[in-house]
Amino acid sequence: MAAATVVSAGALAAAALPASASAGHGKGHTPGHASGRYQDVQLLSFNDLHGNLEPPSGSSGRVTETQPDGTTKTVDAGGVEYLATHLREARKGNRYSITAAGGDMVGASPLLSGLFHDEPTIEALNKLDLDVTSVGNHEFDEGAAELARLQNGGCHPTEGCYTDKRFEGADFPYLAANVLDEKTGKPILKPYWVWKKNGVKVGFIGVTLEGTPGIVSADGVKGLTFKDEVETINKYAKVLQKQGVKSIVALVHEGGYPASSSYNYDCDAPGAGDGISGPIVDIARNVTPQVDALVTGHTHNAYVCTIPDPAGNPRMVTSAASFGRLYTDTTLTYDRRTGDIARTAVKSANHVVTRDVAKAPDMTALIGKWNTLAAPIGNRPIGYISGDIGNSGTESPLGDLIADAQLAHGRELDPETDLALMNPGGIRASLTYAASGSEGDGVVTYAEGFTVQPFANTVNLQNLTGAQVIQVLKEQVSGVNQAAPKILQVSAGLTYTLDLTKSGADRVVTDSIRLNGAPIDPSATYRVASNSFLAGGGDGFTTLGQGTDDLVGADDLTALERYLTANSSAASPIAPPAANRITIVR
Incomplete structure (x- = not known):
């Protein structure tokens, strides 16, 4: 040697x-x-x-x-x-x-x-x-x-x-x-x-x-x-x-x-x-x-x-x-x-x-062969957007959109669903407004949706106490996620402050956490939607793996497609969300 x-x-x-x-x-x-x-x-x-x-x-x-x-x-x-x-x-x-x-x-x-x-x-x-x-x-x-x-x-x-x-x-x-x-x-x-x-x-x-x-x-x-x-x-x-x-x-x-x-x-x-x-x-x-x-x-x-x-x-x-x-x-x-x-x-x-x-x-031929098979599925429009919906920042516009889509799907399964959480690592690309291939400007195709969410995770519902919801938010910046935080994307109605001048779990300001304007009640039960990866405790969110009364829905891409189809059209496209649900203190 x-x-x-x-x-x-x-x-x-x-x-x-x-x-x-x-x-x-x-x-x-x-x-x-x-x-x-x-x-x-x-x-x-x-x-x-x-x-x-x-x-x-x-x-x-x-x-x-x-x-x-x-x-x-x-x-x-x-x-x-x-x-x-x-x-x-x-x-x-x-x-x-x-x-x-x-x-x-x-x-x-x-x-x-x-x-x-x-x-x-x-x-x-x-x-x-x-x-x-x-x-x-x-x-x-x-x-x-x-x-x-x-x-x-x-x-x-x-x-x-x-x-x-x-x-x-x-x-x-x-x-x-x-x-x-x-x-x-x-x-x-x-x-x-x-x-x-x-x-x-x-x-x-x-x-x-x-x-x-x-x-x-x-x-x-x-x-x-x-x-x-x-x-x-x-x-x-x-x-x-x-x-x-x-x-x-x-x-x-x-x-x-x-x-x-x-x-x-x-x-x-x-x-x-x-x-x-x-x-x-x-x-x-x-x-x-x-x-x-x-x-x-x-x-x-x-x-x-x-x-x-x-x-x-x-x-x-x-x-x-x-x-x-x-x-x-x-x-x-x-x-x-x-x-x-x-x-x-x-x-x-x-x-x-x-x-x-x-x-x-030979690679051009290979790509052509598989594109021919994929085109009928990939080129199908599933929604319309009025501008780029990006996937960057602590809270991203696309993260909010996906969380809203999973909340909507959760409410199809159980009208009592309260909130949805989405892991940032499960979002693999942005949605872009500019035309690509055979689509027009603002058209979201199935292929683009697939590129954003390719994992085929299901949307799962589970019951968590308010104390567990608070703990989940703290797990974003503590434990295995302390050195490299994983900030969950949250559905409309859930707001809180993330104070980056502090350390560990203290970065989540507990008394700032609100759902539809009301403080989270630690003793109450909340119905939470998330993908199957998170619901199993993935990415260090062990508390999410402790939920009860599980209900499994469709895959996450189907949830996104249904949301885009129901909430957008060529005449009325979806605008990029404001990404203002998490208040950041630096």
Whole structure:
């Protein structure tokens, strides 16, 4: 394991490489490549694609780039037709090239993929020549059985085959080292995989965040146990070492927060300080030095940083944002004599998936095939809006609209329904006024609604005491949500003050909480509507999981469609809500 003998980035590079090699400067060190002992291995990686086959729209389809003079600009990015072209171009001249991913390839997908349970995305990844990926939390949105179908193939158990051909499944292995079957205690999919070529061997260990059960519906993780990421990686690193595989990459669906939003921010620049924070830092600092690099994800941020391993040696940790907007190109210099990576020679950089290159014809054909099947459903109008209804801010106009839609659906099921709560993470896009495709300005299509709410959660009713309602609001900013608050979107009639100058649960001002102008009575019973994810205690809202007298309604997208249909028309579109139900004190 070369990393254990690293003394400094420059010194060992000069000492370890043959005379014909040179240590470059930049992100990591660029080795020369002798024909004998050292072999450059290209590692291309990306993460959090979320089924975005077509170019993402709005801010989801742009990246920020820092210019040489320190200013920034945004660049349009993403789309699998362009991603394929960029990856294929990057591989040219690299005889030893591996393509890996950091999870969330599917789930929360736009209609083009999500309508067909992400079969189109798996087909696209096969064509991209993806070699291996870890699972992410969204791979469990539809449960372990559906994940197994994506891996192994077969038509959908209830909807059957979407085309005249049987779905073949993924050509690449999904790795789930820390996801165990509760009954057997064994990983539900392969824990690791080894890439081999001409005597060069690189092992991959794949894990998702241990906290996956808290951010996935209870049904999605039923019968599964999620183990600690570090312990699991270290366990299988030992297994690989015993098999003679000394070059190891961890694919970790957990991430960090760089100090800059620019994809080309230099975490390791002088004066940058720590450069990156978040869960991945502790993971990287504790994963065994036997692991040579970490490909990460989950936070949808872009970074290429070195974080010291437990031996104090620098180790590359990367993430390529999300939605196929970036890919990471890492050079691992393999030492044929030791079978390990000469870590002082590792270099890495993120690259933009620009849209100024030719589209990959096979991806264009794939998108066209699935769009033909989706169009009759996706183009159907479901409502009308008078302007953009955004999904940003502590309280968003779209969040209020969705909460109102769920309150209305709740009252269809039970007229005594009092209020509705919506988790911000369940809202995946904004509703835009401008025309797209065959629709007119202000028209909301089923495809747009699906993009906003792709999870197929049901709208559930349950009884909570007033004290429990107050506790739910406090859980937004306390417990597991204290460091990164999750502010629920609330239906009309529910108001309160959020004082951000305070800390923890005190940020919710209890005596400000009102329902239709009246204080919440701690001893009274309230009928609350929320999606099934929240009703199961998801996102750290454990009190919501304690409700009684449950009643299950239609799925959340149906509730939104019914609300838009009932409350809007071409002549009288819905205006964006004012987003003034939560008073913010800063």
